[in-house]
Amino acid sequence: MFKELFSFELRNGFKKWSTQIYFLVFLTLGVLVGLGTTGAFDTSTSDSILTKNSSLAIARLIVGMSGNFMVLINGVMMISIMATAIQKDYAYNFHGLLYTTPITKNGYFFGRFSANFLLSIYVFSGMLIGYFFGSLYGLGTPQLGPVNIFNYLWPFLIFTVVNTLIIGSIFFALTTFTRSTLSSYLFCIILLLLSILSDSILSDIQNKDLASLIDPFGNFALRQTTEYWTPFEQNKNTVPLSGVLLWNRLLWLGIAISCIGFTYFKFDFNQFLQPFSLFKKKKSNLEENIYSNSGKSLQEILTVQKDFGWIAKLKELFYLSFFEVKRIVYTPFFGIIGFIFGVLLIVISNFIKSMYDAEAIPVTFLLAELSEEGLSFFLLLLIVFFSGNIVWRERENKIDELIGVSTVSNFNLMFSKFLGMVWMVIIMQVFSNLICIGIQFYKGFYDIEPLTYLKFNLYNLPYYLVLIGFSLFVQLIVNNKYFGFFLTIFPVVFLPILYNYLEMDGILYSFNSSGPQLPYSGMNGFGQVLYSYFIVKSYWIMMMLLFLFVALLVFPRGKEKGLSKKYLLSKTSFQLKHKMLMFLFLFSTVGLGAYIYYNTKILNKAYTEVEMEKMRVDYEKKYKYLEKISQPRIVSSDLKIDIFPKTSGWNVDGMYYLKNKQQKPIDSIIIRYPNNLNGHFSYKKIQLSDSGKEIFNDEKVGLKLIKLNTPLQPGDSVAFNFQYEFAPKGFSNSDTETEVVGNGTFFNSHNLPGLGYDSDTELSENEARKKYGLKSKPRLAKVNDQKARMNNFISNDADWIRFNTQISTDDPQIAIAPGYLEKEWKAKGRRYFTYKMDAPILNFYAFLSADYQVKKSKWNNVNIEIYYQKGHEYNLDRMISSIKNSLSYYTKNFGPYQHKQVRIIEFPRYASFAQSFPNTIPYSEEIGFLTKVEPNKPEKIDLPFYVTAHEVAHQWWGHQVAGGNVQGSAMMSETFSQYSALMVMEHEYGSQAMKKFLSYELDKYLKGRSQESKNEMPLMLVENQNYIHYNKGSVVMYALKDYLGEAKLNSILKKYLNQTKFQEPPYTNSVEFVNLLKKETPDSLQYMIKDMFENITLYENYVKDLSYKKIGAKYEVKLTVGSAKYRVDGKGKSKKTPVADYIDIAVLGSKSKQFPEGKELILKKVKMDKPEKTFTFFVNEEPMEAGIDPYAKLIDRNVKNNIHDFKSQPAKVNLDANDKSGGAGMQVTVNTGD
Template sequence: MLGNILKFELRYHTKQVTAIVSALLFFLLGMVIVQGSFGGSEVHKNAPYVINVAVCFLSLFSIFVCTLLCGNVVLRDITYKTDELLFTTSIQRVTYFVSRFTGLFATVFAILCLAVLGTSTGAMFASADRLGAFDPMHFLWPVLVFGLPNVLFCTSVLFSIALLSGSLRAVYVVGVALFILYFVASILGDSPMMASSVMDPDGPDLLSLLLDPFGMTSFFWETRSWSVLQRNHQLFQPGAVFLANRGVWVAVSVALLVLSYMFFPFHPVLPKPVKSKSKAPDHVVVLPYQTFPVLPKGFLYYKNVFLSQLRLDMSGVFQHILFLLVLGLWVFLFGVELKENIFYGPYGVRFYALTGIIVEELVSIKPALLLLIFYASELIYREKAANMQMLVYSTPVPDAVLWSAKYTTLAALIGILITVNISIGLALQLVSNQPVVDWIAYISLYYYSGLPLLLFAVLIVFIQTVTPNKYLGILLSLVAIGITIFGRKLGISHYLLRYATVPNLEYSDMNGFGHYAKAFNWYMLYWSLLAVLLGFLSAGIWKNIGYDAWWKRVRAMGENWNVTAKLVLITSTLLWAGTGIYIWQNTNNVSVMRDRKDLGLQAEYERKYQRHAHLPQPIITAVKTTVDLYPDEAKYIVKGSYRLQNKSNVPIDKFWIGADPEVNTLKISINDAQQQSVDEEFKQYWYQLKKPMLPGAEMTLDFSMEVVRSGFVPFNSENSVVSNGTYIELEKYVPYFGYRAGYEISDPVLRKEKGLKTSVESAIPDPDCHLIDFETIISTEADQHVVTVGALQKEWITGDRKYFSYKSEQPIHFMFALSSARYAVKNEAHNGTKFRIYYQPGHASNVPAMMLAMQDAIDYGKAQFSDYQFRHIALAEIPQYPGSATAYPGVIFSKERFNFATDFRDATKFDFTYATTAHEVAHQWWANQLSPLDTGGSLFLESLAKYTEAMVAEKRFGKMNLKSYLEADNALYFNIRSAVGEKELPLNRGSEQTFVYYQKGGLVLYAIQEALGEKHVSEALQRLLQKHGYPNKKAAPDDLMAELKRSTTSAQARLIDDYLKKVITYDNKVKLVKSQTSSNGNLRLTLKIDVKKTDETDALPKHLKPDDDIAVAVFDQSEAQWNRATKPVHFQKHHFTKNETILTIEVNKNAKMIILDPFVNQLDEERSDNVVQLQ
């Protein structure tokens, strides 16, 4: 009997429209998901690592399929009221249980396998150089390790809930809960798939790794250090933590099945009889018969019907224990996410619980869409589920009234979720002792978060209305929303084609939702008008939803529309089309090359103009501009002039001038020159000189341009004009001469796809440094202050405009950014330099630390490198867009969140704001005084700034405080290197990999200083500045290495080569072999030191024999007791030449901790085994 019933179950599953559509969609999803950039650009599309990640995500998405099939098939007896008949048959309990579960599990697993087949099919569409050898095990192994346990977990949980509760709503709630569980586990486990992941240097704890039921967090953790070679060829070999994770959740799955088998009711669930407590009346009053007038129309009737239906719908949703469970899960998810994002940032950064930061975290609540889908299906089919649809839909109630009651219930659900989020934010501020609450910012969430959800609710209701059954409606709603949210990855980039979707909103205390606020209003109007149409279409077939075929419902659409309804429809359609045309014109009224990431345009630019790259062009020697900012209109106008000089050895007879794609209009005026040709597509302008410009000759060029930065164009944090906090890196948008190599595609694979040569043809580097004289007058609104490079000459007000005149004190690089905002100002003078910080009122907490960092960094640079070139330095706050800070000659622009909103009241923590400010001040030497060649330039610009930052922080806070910062950089270096998935290049080879020149660069230069001494390094840098500062030739990495190697031993010179010319990593360990008291009372410690050194410079890593000095430190305090005054009781460097060394040391105090390489002089991924805790 079991075999026959099982065959029936499988046939029943496979004949369901929901299962068929799910199978097709999952196959397509498999084809699409493998096209992602999992593991890095050098990893094959069919690499085992990529297939692992793809199967992980596909098994996660199987939650939805399992939920739908579980509700549609497992509960079919209760749904169709056949359970009483079923339980009168001879089917045994075990037969019923095994057949139902096996049918569900087999169907979901088969759909997952079909999706994996889709990944292998999708990989075939990749170019040959993106594919590795086909190996069936690359697909089978992930299915066994990830797919099978994950599907078992999902099906066992949902099947058990379905059997034990008999409630479809409970199945939906638990399905959503499983998805929430994944998000919570990913947040706690610091999964790299989470956008907010900060890659905690210490890694996730064991509990976080075990809590992930899908095993993704532990997989990412165990493969974090995989090289490109490993990702392309190596099958995942589960480690102890991963196996423990799988064991835990398989055990949970089996336990749930056992419990559900033992306790599920194998009999009809009968309603409990209700005992009446009322007594029969002694006397019955007979009322006379009378008639009542019934008027089933009019406002009062419609109002009463609406309120009655609304009460029923709301009570069905909100007065239910499962809804309280949903709210509890919601609070848990967003509470955990908010806490993690605010209190746990990179380098141990903790943010103040400011309303602006909380609002930015809460504005996007996409998980609410899942709740809308499931609750909409319940509401729409509520009457049918109770067999009341015939009665309800036979009443004279207008369709719109019934539709409005359902929709209002969904709107109330949205309002409740947003209110709960606001409550979470307020609670977090309360426990964080943050007294200032911006109520307007919180209330704005009802608009910026709520309105898109309201529009999605209309779409979901429409889909459910026109689909033949509830489960297919849920599935199609999921597909529609998935396409909308992930449309950009599917090639649907324009927001006019992505329902109720707008560009990502970023909140700032300085200007609210800023750039996209106005565009948001227009997009919402556009989609609201379409929602009106969808609402009318839904309401037009509402009464037939309960029983007519879907095609009959669609055909009956509009039969009952009156003249008013038709007029509203026509008006909405016309307004919708007109709004769309307005948005289209505003989003496309810019250069065709407006998106710098448009690979097709980049390739065309290179093909068209790269051959002219070596054409001699004049050098700009002076810039004079007048800039008018119009924050309320989101635009600015620039009028300027260049003084040009021919510094080449040949006459120049033709000027080739270009403009950035974001420049809307540009006019150029050159005396004795005639415009020869214009390429408006790429904004390239050619001028023929009437008389050639001879070597050494000078000319003047005048220009005027207008840039409109409305919310309809993509946001650019380097070119933003907002109501408060405008920031423009103007040097990038004024006219330029010659070929722009920055437009070229650098990725070799993408170059090949676009028909370009695999490698970029390097232009002949210009060895000379070219500075300019700079002068500007900038006007803005009367209540704002402008900050830019140069010394402020004067400021004045004319009408409603405020003007600022700035002029450079000496020649500067071609760099002149500006900001404009309503600033508060902090002024100080120190050692002959004027210091000024411009900040948002209310953001003064970190201003003293930033002022101290500026002064310390200037003092250190003057003492160790060379004189500071200006008499002033300013720092200006700009909104909290991506990034941290940017340095310009004499001025620093510092981002709001990571510098002004960070909480460093705990003095034991490393002050990241102080370090960032010192880093940016260091650029006054390592960018402004020393200009390197492009190849290897990041070694000078960023690595030396990181070194200076570390030294300044050490002088101020001590070496022990710096230790946590160095360890964080070490961990981030390895984490980012793993996430990028590219072959690492040495520092001296011009690597543009951020983890190389930021994290590694700072660490190795600090290690060189530890080996050679601060004095030696400072003298080397002084000589470097003298030889290669303006007006001398630019510096190259070999120049720095030569200065560092001066007067060093061969061992020290080899150390410098290891750090700067190679990719060297270590795997060091220390173990305590024996501890005993010596005859003189000291503590004698015998240690076993393991040193493994690997050279990863070439394609294949090779192990090297160690020949290194490594420090061993002993402390008499545990790490929790350390402070800035802590010092080791023993610190000594030892020379290691073997992989294993037995070392004996003596200390005269009680030892609590031993650390090998305490100050991170070696790049060692696993530093936990560098520490020994003593009793």
């Protein structure tokens, strides 16, 4: 019986057009993704050393098609196939006949399940098949490795097949019991919840295992298993079914098998007589309602007031809309969704994090933003589900004919459903607001802003209006509810993926687009995008209403199913007023579309990535010869800047003095100024005091060549005057102005003119350069390139300059620039400020403006000022404390501070960084001003304290020591600033508090190298690779401090700073520092310099065995540890090298608030000159843990096995199979009990 039922179900499934459409959708998407990733489309090209057909690449593709919104679309398809396998017999009233036949429980249950499981596999295989054939376009290119079918089949098996079995089994079981797909939709929400929750808790790296286990799709388990794989390993290795990935698969397979087993055990053909229900229905009170009118006369009951006026129609519309919303919110589905959403919101509110797991202060706009982001998922599902339910409800309950003969118009029937769902959205928004307010109270935050919640609700409501209208339109047009679900989700999920690969981004065709967007800022609100948002949303709302009126023409009234017959039936009720409204909506859609086109294509021309590539290519081919023309240097900058916050515009009237520092005359000057691609710049003056002869002036790229009348002799100067205005026009397709805004302007000197050919404008991606016939380009010049060292890492047209500026802004804002305030005045509603530097600075400065409050303090003779938004006072004292501690530590250990003030200036959260200019530090509101600080908890990272210390350190490392524009320059600025901040933090919070910070740094470095697109470089040759100069730099410098001693390392840094500060070209390089470091380092530690700076070195440190026993008043500890050492090339290929290193050995006691990592009973360095060694220690307290390199000072991809407790034996470590060193190791006994 199984065979017959299985084959029958399979044949019928393949005959369904919905099955083939689902397959074709995935097949098409797979082909497009395959073609897109291998360069078939004319899109921009980026460098990558990863192949697109490796086992890991296929696995990432598969799990990537399972998360976030894809949960919904996959869920809908799975429900339509797996969940209805048995439920459809009841839905079509076929169960009564079917169950009288001699079918067996086993054959019926597993026949239906197996057939529909294979149908689901068939549908999802379309993605893999499509990707396989689409990616073949890249055969013979570096993007595609050798074609290995196993690379496709293995990820398909452990992810697609397993996930389909897991989800399908649960859907099948739920719907079989409840006879309703409602339970499956609820579980779909739970899957989405688990996916979001996994992503949220990953913000803390200590939660990796938990996040990996609760994710039903294996996405995070795969990520954790392979997160540190180098590009070489990613290309060569097969995804392993081991570790947390294996546990994830086993856990969810166990859940799935349990569901199927339980369902099969409980399943009975009689079960359909009384289906399982989570909710008991109330008994009908029809009789009670009938007798409630018994006191009235028959005439009173039968009297009907006839009213067909527009007021009656309007009342009818609202009454029906209230009826519809009641039918929604009183359903168990809505209640459970609300409960799940509430729980999710409460949980993820604890994971609003910034960098380094720093928790955000629960200010209202952050909670409102979180609420709306969460609602977008849940409301999408609610809208999709209920749009189908309220359209199909009458037909499913077999009252459609009764409704059809009523006097209610099609207009009211349809728009009452629309309004009912709008009420549903508003109810969910209010519910979400109340939860967020409760969260704020719970967290002890009482500065509630109800109007901010209302602003977010109103801002996001148009998005849901369009989605509701489109969902109803689809369900009214399509004669299949489940296919309607799929079509509704399609433009929300699939089209963005498609547009992303095709690099298409247009307001007019990107479904339900919002136009250019900015994150909400406590300083600037929604910003200047409100006008464009209103226009774009009006366009989509008009289009939605037009669609609804089209749907009105085919509104289902009666038993006719065809669209043409529905149209004929409803045409008589489609009156002139409806036609006029339809024309109005059509006219409005076209008119708004034309206006949007005018703004985004004419006033603000949108350039594709390919067009930008071609412009860069043209720039290089046309002007590369200019690079050989020697140029003078900017030695003075005198500026007048006018900022207009209301219009996002600014004017500049400036003068540079240009000096010939060459040994020969200069006869031509190349002026580089902001390009005018969008026509927002109006150039009034760009000229030299020696007017000379203009050879060319290319405004499109911002380049002008002037032949001087009189060559500029060595040591002579010439004035360069410029004056231009920046005035944005209309709105753009996606980008919007974030530099000059209503409140919180921040832009820097890169917006001002410069000199010479700009090599940074060239294409930097070598794959793209190859496509256009250009030679490969290094990221940076070689470390000893003498020509490149004639420029510093900041500027290629200046060294140290004199600087002063006059800056104006709207009253009451304060305008700020580097320097000391010399004068301030007001005139005609504007405020003017004059700033002047008292010493030369790098050609790098910024301009800021906002309605600031000011907090002041002082350290010795240095003024400290923080300019902040009112209401953002939370962390000002921590910032001031950090400034004082930093100035004290850096002055003592490195040398004097060169300025008389330090200013921190807040800017909106359009960027999440702080940046150090001379005595002036612009600082994002997000990472400092709104971060929760718990100074009494040293295990919590004090983010404002750390960031402030880092930026103050740049006043030494970057603004005193400036490296040449060569490899390694970022080490002297960023790595040394990281180290400096680490020391300030350590002196504030203690050494044990540094472990968590360094664990984040190590994690970021190891993840960063896995995403390397060219070559990983050693630290001293870093090529502006953040994961190296920031994250690896922190780990390396902290370890170096530990080995050399803090005082010794600081003395080396001080000596280096004194040798190189404020130097003229040629600028210093990392070789000079490393040579000094070698000179000052003992012979026994010279190997560390090679490992840390000159090579890429990784370790595998581990505990092999440990035990202890009490002997008298002491404890004897026996500890066997091992260490393997690897040298790695730029692609990530490892080679084992002999270990002969000094490494920390530790025995730790119990943990406490004072010792969060455990009291150090033993912490000493030993020489690991063998792969494994056994040590014996005597300690005075009972040991809890022991191990090697306990604080992860060395770079180790698996630090979990560095320390182990005494309760169990350590797991065996898988080392390099080519390791031949072996040996029994050595026995070392150390008595440190005293």
